[in-house]
Amino acid sequence: MSFVIPAYNEAGNIAEVIASVHAEATRLDLSHEILIVDDGSSDATCAEAMNAGTRAPVRVLRLSRNFGKEQAIMAGLGSALGDAVVILDADLQEPLSYFETMLRHYQNGYEMVYAVRAHRRDEPRAKRAFTRAFYKMLSLGSRVSIPTDARDFRLMDRRVVDALCALPERDRFMKGLYGWVGFRSIAVPIELEPRRNGTSKFGFAGLFRLALTGLTSFTDWPLRMWTGIGMAIASLSILYGGWIALRTLLFGVDVQGWSTLVVAVCLLGGVQLISIGVLGEYLARVFTEVKGRPGFIIAEETASDAARRQ
Template sequence: MKYISIVVPVYNEQENVSVFYQEVCKHMEATGYPFELIFVDDGSTDETTFILNKLTQQDTRVCAIILARNFGHQVALTCGLDHARGDAVITMDGDMQHPPAMLPLLINKWENGFEVVQTIRKDTQGVSWFKGFTSRMFYRTINAMSDIDMAEGGSDFRLLDRKVVDTFKNFKEKARFIRGIIGAMGYRRIQIEFVAPQRFAGKSKFSLKKMLNFALDGITAYSKLPLRLAFYMGLLSGLLSLLLTVDVIYTKLFTTEAVPGWATIAASVLLLGGLQLVGLGIIGEYIGRIFEEVKERPLYWVSDELKSSVEVRTKKQETVA
C-alpha cells in the first residue's frame, strides 16, 4: 500500500504542536493510508523540542529532526523533504493555519493523477490589511518580473508526488524559494483554494524583516530584471546628463544669461549619485547571493533526530540480522 509523508517545520510552537498532531492523526487515519509525521524543529528555544520528544515516544509514526540552529522556514522544509520516504509528501505549517481537515482532499486529488496539489490561500482570518496588501503586491511583482507564473496566495501547503520530490532534491541553491522552484518544475498540477483560519495559539514568527528577505530571495532567484533596470537607469541618466551639458555649453557661448551654476551642478550630482547607488545596490544584492553559493557550505546541519525507542530497537535488530 502507498505511504504518505507529512513534513512540518516548527519554530517555537509549544502551544500548537500537540493539537496539530492530534488533528493530523484524526484526518489521516480516516484516509486509511499509512503515514509518517516528520517535524523539523528549526532551532526552537521554548518547550517545542521537549514536546516533540514525548510525541515520538508515544507514536512510532512521528519523528522529529532537530536542526542545530535556526536556518529559516524554507531550509527547514527542504530538510523535511530530504528525509521524507513517502510515495507522496505533504508539506504544511504546524500553527493550524494550514487546516489538517484538507488532507483527505489533497490525497484524493493525488489519487486522481495530479502530481502537484497546490493550495491557494484566498484569505486569512485576522490578518492585518498591511500584510495582505504586501502579499498581493509581492506575487504581482514577481509574476511581472520573471518567467514563472505563481498564483496569488500560493502557500507552502501542498502535496508532491515522489517523482516531484526526487526532482526537487536536485536543486542545490542556498537562497531557497520553494514556491518558485515547485512552480517552475512543471508536472501535472491542480490548485485548491482555502481560507486560512487564525493561528491556534502564539504569534507569527514571520517578521517584516523575514518577509522582505523572502521577497528578495524570490525575485533575485527568478528574475534578472532588476539588473536590467539598473542598466536602463544608467542609460537614462547618461542621456539627461548629455542634454544638460549641451544646455550649459549653449548658454555659455550664445547667451549672456550664464550665471554660476552651483544649483544645476548640485542637482545633477545628486541625481547621478543616487542612480549609481541604486545600481550598485542591485548589483551588490546579486553578487552577495553568488558569494553565498560559491562557498558551498551545507544547507543545514542536524543536531539530533528523535524517534520512538521501539522503532530504533527494531532498526537495530534488522541491521544485526
C-alpha cells in the same frame, strides 16, 4: 504518506497538530509517518513532539540551530520516506479538512496539489499592499509562474520531491522552486483559521528578507532596470549638454546654476549607490552559492516506537 511539519518554538501547538494529522491519516486509511523538523527551537517543541509520538508514527529531526523555514522544509523533504509528501505548518492555521480534497486531486493524476489563500481580508492593509506589490514585481521578469498567495501546505508526488532535493542551490525560495520544477499542478483555495497558540515567527523584517531572496532568485529585472535608468540619465545629460551649448552660442555665457549642479551631483551619486546596492544583492547570492556550505545541519534524529515498527 509523509507529513513534513517544520516547527520553530511551537511547543503549544505541536502535540495537537500531530494528533490531528494522525487522526486524519488514520481515517483515510493511509500508511503514514509524521516528520517534525525542529528548526532550532528554544522551547520544548522537540520534547512535546516526542511525547505525542507515543501514540503516532513520529520522527523528529532536530537542526543544530535555526536555519529558517525554507531550509527546515528541505531537511524534511530530504528525510521523508513516503511515496507522497505533505508539507504542513505547525501553527494549525491550515485546516486538515482540505487534505481529503488534495488527496483526491492527487489520485486523479496531479503530481502537486497546493493550497492558496481564498482571501486576505484578515490581514492589515499595509501587509496586503506589500504582498500585492511583491507578486507583481516577481512576475515582471520571471519565466516561472509563481501563483499569487500560494501556501507551503501542499501534497507532492515522490518525483516532485526528488526533483526539489536534486537542486543544488542553497539560498532557497521554495515558492519559486515549486513552480520551477513544474509537473502537473492544481490549486485548492482554503480559508485560514486563527493561530491557536503563540505568535507568527514571520515579522515584517523576515518577510522582507524572504521577498528579497525571491526577487534575486527568480528575476533579473532589477539589474536591467538600473541599466535602463543609467541610459535614460545619460541620454538626458547629453540632451541637456547640447541645450547648454546652443544657449551659450545664442545668448552668451551664463554663470548661474550652482544649485542645479549640486542637485545633479547628489542625484547621480544616489542613483549610483542604489544601483551598486542592487548589484551587491545579486553578488551576495553568488557568494553564498560559491561557498558551498550546506543549507542545514541535522543534530539529532529520533523516532517513536510506532515509527520504528513501520
